[in-house]
Amino acid sequence: MDKLVLIDGNSIINRAFYALPPLTNSSGLHTNAVLGFTTMLLKVLEEEKPSHVLVAFDAGKITFRHEGYAEYKGGRQKTPPELSEQFPLLKELLQAFSIPQFELAGYEADDIIGTLAKLAEDQGKSAIVVSGDKDMLQLASDRVSVLITRKGVSEVERYTPQAIGEKYGLVPAQIIDLKGLMGDASDNIPGVPGVGEKTALKLLQEFGTVENVLEHVEDIKGKLRENIEANMESARMSKQLATIYREVPLERTLEDVAWSGYDNAALAAAFRKLEFRNLSDRLNLGAADEAAEAASAETASHYEVINVLTEGWAGLNDALTAAEAVLVESYGDNPHLAEGIGIAVVSEAKCYVVPYRLLASTEARPLVSWLENADAPKSSYDLHRVELVLARSGISLKGQAFDVQLAAYLLDPTEADPSLHGLLQRYGLGQILSDEAVYGKGAKFRVPEDDAIAKHLAAKADAVRRMMPLLAEQLEQLGMHRLYYELEQPLSGVLAGMEKQGISVNAETLKELGTEFQRRIEETTSAVYESAGFEFNIGSPKQLGEVLFDRLGLPVIKKTKTGYSTDAEVLEKLEPYHEIVRRILHYRQLTKLQSTYIEGLLKEIRLDGGKIHTFYRQTIAATGRLSSQFPNLQNIPIRMEEGRQIRKAFVPSEPGWTILAADYSQIELRVLAHISGDEGLKEAFLNEMDIHTKTAMDVFGVQPDQVDANMRRQAKAVNFGIVYGISDYGLSQNLNITRREAAEFIEQYFQAFPGVKRYMVSIVEQARNDGYVTTLLERRRYLPEIRHSNFNLRSFAERTAMNTPIQGTAADIIKLAMMRMNEAILERGLKSRMLLQVHDELVFEVPEDELDLMKRLVPDVMSTALQLDVPLRADVSMGSNWYEAK
DNA sequence: GTAATGGAC
DNA sequence: TGGTAGTCCATTACG
Numbered sequence: 001m002d003k004l005v006l007i008d009g010n011s012i013i014n015r016a017f018y019a020l021p022p023l024t025n026s027s028g029l030h031t032n033a034v035l036g037f038t039t040m041l042l043k044v045l046e047e048e049k050p051s052h053v054l055v056a057f058d059a060g061k062i063t064f065r066h067e068g069y070a071e072y073k074g075g076r077q078k079t080p081p082e083l084s085e086q087f088p089l090l091k092e093l094l095q096a097f098s099i100p101q102f103e104l105a106g107y108e109a110d111d112i113i114g115t116l117a118k119l120a121e122d123q124g125k126s127a128i129v130v131s132g133d134k135d136m137l138q139l140a141s142d143r144v145s146v147l148i149t150r151k152g153v154s155e156v157e158r159y160t161p162q163a164i165g166e167k168y169g170l171v172p173a174q175i176i177d178l179k180g181l182m183g184d185a186s187d188n189i190p191g192v193p194g195v196g197e198k199t200a201l202k203l204l205q206e207f208g209t210v211e212n213v214l215e216h217v218e219d220i221k222g223k224l225r226e227n228i229e230a231n232m233e234s235a236r237m238s239k240q241l242a243t244i245y246r247e248v249p250l251e252r253t254l255e256d257v258a259w260s261g262y263d264n265a266a267l268a269a270a271f272r273k274l275e276f277r278n279l280s281d282r283l284n285l286g287a288a289d290e291a292a293e294a295a296s297a298e299t300a301s302h303y304e305v306i307n308v309l310t311e312g313w314a315g316l317n318d319a320l321t322a323a324e325a326v327l328v329e330s331y332g333d334n335p336h337l338a339e340g341i342g343i344a345v346v347s348e349a350k351c352y353v354v355p356y357r358l359l360a361s362t363e364a365r366p367l368v369s370w371l372e373n374a375d376a377p378k379s380s381y382d383l384h385r386v387e388l389v390l391a392r393s394g395i396s397l398k399g400q401a402f403d404v405q406l407a408a409y410l411l412d413p414t415e416a417d418p419s420l421h422g423l424l425q426r427y428g429l430g431q432i433l434s435d436e437a438v439y440g441k442g443a444k445f446r447v448p449e450d451d452a453i454a455k456h457l458a459a460k461a462d463a464v465r466r467m468m469p470l471l472a473e474q475l476e477q478l479g480m481h482r483l484y485y486e487l488e489q490p491l492s493g494v495l496a497g498m499e500k501q502g503i504s505v506n507a508e509t510l511k512e513l514g515t516e517f518q519r520r521i522e523e524t525t526s527a528v529y530e531s532a533g534f535e536f537n538i539g540s541p542k543q544l545g546e547v548l549f550d551r552l553g554l555p556v557i558k559k560t561k562t563g564y565s566t567d568a569e570v571l572e573k574l575e576p577y578h579e580i581v582r583r584i585l586h587y588r589q590l591t592k593l594q595s596t597y598i599e600g601l602l603k604e605i606r607l608d609g610g611k612i613h614t615f616y617r618q619t620i621a622a623t624g625r626l627s628s629q630f631p632n633l634q635n636i637p638i639r640m641e642e643g644r645q646i647r648k649a650f651v652p653s654e655p656g657w658t659i660l661a662a663d664y665s666q667i668e669l670r671v672l673a674h675i676s677g678d679e680g681l682k683e684a685f686l687n688e689m690d691i692h693t694k695t696a697m698d699v700f701g702v703q704p705d706q707v708d709a710n711m712r713r714q715a716k717a718v719n720f721g722i723v724y725g726i727s728d729y730g731l732s733q734n735l736n737i738t739r740r741e742a743a744e745f746i747e748q749y750f751q752a753f754p755g756v757k758r759y760m761v762s763i764v765e766q767a768r769n770d771g772y773v774t775t776l777l778e779r780r781r782y783l784p785e786i787r788h789s790n791f792n793l794r795s796f797a798e799r800t801a802m803n804t805p806i807q808g809t810a811a812d813i814i815k816l817a818m819m820r821m822n823e824a825i826l827e828r829g830l831k832s833r834m835l836l837q838v839h840d841e842l843v844f845e846v847p848e849d850e851l852d853l854m855k856r857l858v859p860d861v862m863s864t865a866l867q868l869d870v871p872l873r874a875d876v877s878m879g880s881n882w883y884e885a886k
Numbered sequence: 887g888t889a890a891t892g893g894a895c
Numbered sequence: 896t897g898g899t900a901g902t903c904c905a906t907t908a909c910g
Binding site: 442541560561562565566567568588589592593596597625632634635636637638639643668807810838839840841 | 887889890891892893894895
């Protein structure tokens with residue numbers, strides 16, 4: 001059956017405006033009232049599933065009600081501009097919903113609604129009226145129910161005649177009598193002074209209507225009677241004002257408000273404009289939104305999609321000759337496991353798409369040869385990943401020419417959305433569907449039918465093709481040509497080589513360690529229970545917090561968003577209070593080792609070959625460092641002896657070979673000495689002094705032989721602080737001293753190393769002026785928050801300005817060393833292999849007969865990777881496993 | 887999916 | 896003044 005939903009636009013938007021906190025979109029437009037309105041609207045549409053919908057608005061300020069009573073709605077606060085500006089937004093949004101809007105000069109929204117509700121009743125249809133104004137209750141009937149918003153906007157109370165009877169003891173028509181007697185302050189309707197809801201209801205129980213009350217006023221006693229007698233006219237007028245006029249000359253029919261649902265694309269676009277991302281997600285409009293944009297951007301490029309599955313292989317050779325970009329799509333985060341989906345080869349006019357499963361067919365041979373041909377340049381997105389995926393199909397990718405992901409990373413390593421979809425948008429080159437829109441995400445992931453997938457791959461390949469010249473040009477302009485073409489781009493292949501090689505890990509060693517850890521975990525668990533006097537889940541920060549702070553009454557040091565903090569820093573402070581704390585720390589240490597390093601690494605050892613193959617990512621860290629995933633081999637324990645044992649499992653993959661590890665000595669402080677030009681610091685490194693001892697001497701003003709272990713420890717912390725972008729607060733936390741003392745240290749440090757001080761000041765100033773900082777190799781990082789008025793954000797940006805050139809230059813240097821080592825191994829035809837990089841360390845496996853050579857070559861290459869004003873030093877060590885190479 | 891925690895440099 | 900040491904990744908608990 002037909003059902004109308006009639007919404008009082010002005011009432012709801014007002015409610016929403018005051019119910020929601022102020023909210024603006026990125027262009028500063030207020031949107032809270034529209035958001036509240038929309039939330040309510042969606043809920044009603046969903047619950048009522050109406051066949052007709054209308055939103056009515058008041059038109060202008062003067063209505064027929066003012067004719068008899070000029071003060072009607074007088075004394076009202078002027079609509080705040082924050083709300084006024086939202087009316088056009090709401091009206092636009094309603095259009096996107098395909099919901100009709102009525103307004104008529106001289107009438108209010110409730111008159112329009114009353115008229116339509118009557119129309120609906122007359123035709124035997126039902127209607128739902130939505131408002132924040134209880135006046136509307138007069139419209140309730142067998143066929144009309146009224147929803148009145150309750151606290152907020154999306155919570156509503158449903159009034160039927162029965163509900164009104166239960167709540168007020170009135171029939172709907174008496175609502176106007178109620179208003180006539182009690183008035184309505186918000187509409188400036190006077191009613192009868194001294195009569196509120198209670199009295200009015202009592203009178204109506206007895207007399208039924210305003211007219212009847214006035215007729216029998218002599219039956220009423222005392223002050224009330226006086227009040228009524230003195231305000232009889234006011235009561236009559238008030239009733240009239242409160243009466244909804246149900247004969248508005250609308251000149252419309254019900255068919256004008258018929259509603260058959262909204263158009264996804266239009267609504268998605270409207271939500272995007274308003275930046276209602278949550279609503280967009282809730283309605284699953286993401287794909288529709290992008291589709292709409294993609295369709296509108298389609299003019300940006302025209303190419304013919306040839307899906308070999310449906311159209312055959314003819315023309316493949318021409319396509320390869322003309323190819324300007326290639327896209328290799330795979331599914332799965334870990335490229336060592338990801339499954340190929342398809343390959344798209346694009347030229348200006350055509351895009352050739354081959355499902356990955358056909359890559360092994362004879363027809364695909366030209367494509368495979370092309371991929372392996374070093375003289376056929378390939379441009380793509382994430383060539384590093386592509387190389388690994390293809391390698392597992394026995395295809396050896398050659399001729400890597402340009403990688404838009406890598407180029408975009410160099411242009412802005414903090415790019416918020418480095419996906420192809422995001423980059424295309426970011427560089428103003430139009431729209432393609434996002435992978436998420438095409439595949440879905442998480443459990444909902446599915447590869448769509450071949451036709452849709454071919455289209456998507458073609459769009460991505462074409463996006464690469466169009467983006468390439470722009471990115472190349474920008475690299476040139478920002479002086480990053482060499483960084484890209486001579487370092488990062490070729491390094492990607494070196495990394496892929498290391499990953500394919502993998503490192504042998506002895507599962508037995510890990511299992512034995514795991515057995516020992518397990519024994520000690522059980523031991524420690526019992527000890528913790530014994531200390532507590534009962535059992536609980538030590539691994540639950542929530543339960544642990546309750547035990548420590550509620551039951552054992554230990555002092556609360558720090559809180560998290562959700563409760564007590566129980567991190568190591570807190571526990572260390574609590575150690576003196578209770579024996580349980582030390583046991584918990586030990587438990588934490590052991591379970592970390594067990595789950596992350598024993599169990600975690602065991603899962604990663606490939607059954608064929610007994611190796612672990614990590615995946616280095618070149619486009620993650622904002623400073624230019626690499627990162628390592630699946631698993632992370634850059635955080636294998638070393639500081640604590642128990643954890644360090646894990647390294648015993650990392651062994652050479654050939655019998656008789658040796659693990660050789662070389663690490664830079666103080667590379668970051670040497671870089672600092674170079675870029676700051678500080679004479680004292682340079683001098684210290686030229687003389688190969690122990691830098692922390694030297695720092696202690698200068699900061700404490702003592703002779704070398706007077707530096708004790710504690711002074712050296714503190715000096716070391718100061719040096720760390722300097723590299724990280726120092727603050728007195730941070731240093732005080734680290735050394736457990738007062739802020740004043742920390743500030744004193746820093747002051748002393750800057751006096752001893754004035755060049756460092758000058759660098760820190762000037763790099764921050766430079767960042768403020770340019771908006772970015774750079775490394776020695778012109779790697780760049782933007783720091784937009786360096787001018788922020790918020791102290792914390794600005795301070796963070798300042799520390800980053802100090803740290804990034806140091807950490808980033810160190811990253812540049814080891815990357816150069818990796819390139820050079822790779823070349824050296826190839827040139828000399830060595831069998832030795834580079835296996836791992838851990839920020840300042842390179843790990844190799846070396847056959848016996850190359851050991852003497854490598855132990856000279858590696859530190860030599862590392863220390864000469866880049867010429868600085870101070871020497872670079874790399875220390876080398878060897879052993880039968882990574883633990884022994886220390 | 888997010889928060890808390892902790893491993894590395 | 897106000898309150899974070901810089902960069903990452905993986906795990907567990909929990910809603």
